[in-house]
Amino acid sequence: MPTSPRTGPLTGLRVLEFAGIGPGPMTAMLLADLGAEVLRIDRLSPADTGLRRAPKFDLVLRNRRSAAIDIKHPDGRTLALDLIGHADAIIEGFRPGAMERLGLGPEPCLARNPRLVYGRITGYGQHGPMAQAAGHDLNYIGLTGTLHAIGRQGAPPTPPLNLAGDYSGALYLAFGMLAALLEAAHSGQGQVVDTAMIDSAAGQMTAQFGLRAAGLHNGPRGTNILDSGAPFYDVYECADGGFLAIAPIEARFRAPLLAALGFGTDFPDMDDEAQWPAARALLAARLREHPRDAWAIALADVEGCATPVLSPAQAPLHPHNQARGTFVTVDGIAQPAPAPRFSRTPASTPTPPEPPGASTGAALRDWGIAPERIAALRDAGVILVSSKGCAT
Secondary structure, eight states: OOOOOSSTTTTEEEEEEEEEEEEEHHHHHHHHHOOEEEEEEEOOOOOSSSSOOOGOOOOOOGEEEEEEEOOHHHHHHHHHHHHHOSSSEEEEOOTTTHHHHHSSSSSHHHHHHHHOEEEEESSOSSTTTTTTTTHHHHHHHHTTTTGSOOOOOOOOOOOTTTTIIIIHHHHHHHHHHHHHHHHHHHHSEEEEEEHHHHHHHHTTHHHHHHHHHTTSSSSSSTSSTTTTTTTTSEEEEEETEEEEEEOOOOHHHHHHHHHHHTTTTTOOOOGGGHHHHHHHHHHHHHHTTTTTHHHHHHHTTTOOOOOEETTTTTTSSHHHHHHHTTTEEEETTEEOOOOSOOOOOSOOOOOOOOTTTHHHHHHHHTTOOOOOHHHHHHHTSHHHHHSSSSSO
């Protein structure tokens, strides 16, 4: 499958991604979005991800080609090592020891390519008593204090999708790999980047641990400033069932908001926690008087930190998001555009996700594998060449 050259600040970087779920694919997407050439090594048959959807809807697989290789086969392992010899970095997200058992752990990979950055991500890390335990995002953030802090007063903690564990892990892995690549450019030596989602989730809570130590955020869940306890930092329902996000933490933003809502100087003092219930009741009653979009228009030019809560379907249509190009439509699917922005080396528009093995033949050729070897591996069942691809 032919692909257009990618643009962005990571153009020229070659990354080999061993297919997984969660943070590994997201890390690969982030690097590919910014121009890296990422080749995804898929299984010959699809793995059970727990989320059934056609490949075109698995948007974190965008911007890269797929080669289907049986890395459990000796010839597949040899092929993978040959590809690693051409890579600047790899990404793997298997349980600790899995890549070592395949003969693709850090030692043989770095022996083949001493400058290689070996990026790996797990839930609980490469060592520790729970290193081999099964888990998902919710488990990892549960161990770090993150999940406990999210939710309403008197209610169980609220799962924040899989953002705080899986995708914080992806960000930390991408950051760590780029740091290691920068160091390798000076030292000529690669290294292993060991990323654990419990570490990244804990890292995101650094400021909260400071607030807790200062006595500013240590009440029960849902009673503190940033967890829906404060009336000036919460979500309120409007007349049409829509919601408005109110976030004037600083007093200088509260005053214009309250004035725009029609309140006078007798409004309860929101610096006094004892008056939070009264303030919340007044705000809730006022905001229920009109629909969400009416409030959004009325408060648009007010320095009061008030914005509509948009659904994923509505977000791409918001004028500000449209003006910035925050979302793009690719293959008929609206999705977030590559970020951040670069003044001199902007990223390309994303390409759609590929089905597993769609580019096996073409991608292997581009990575230095001879056509006759590709054909032999195909005939031996070590690689899967899609009917849309070609082996020679």
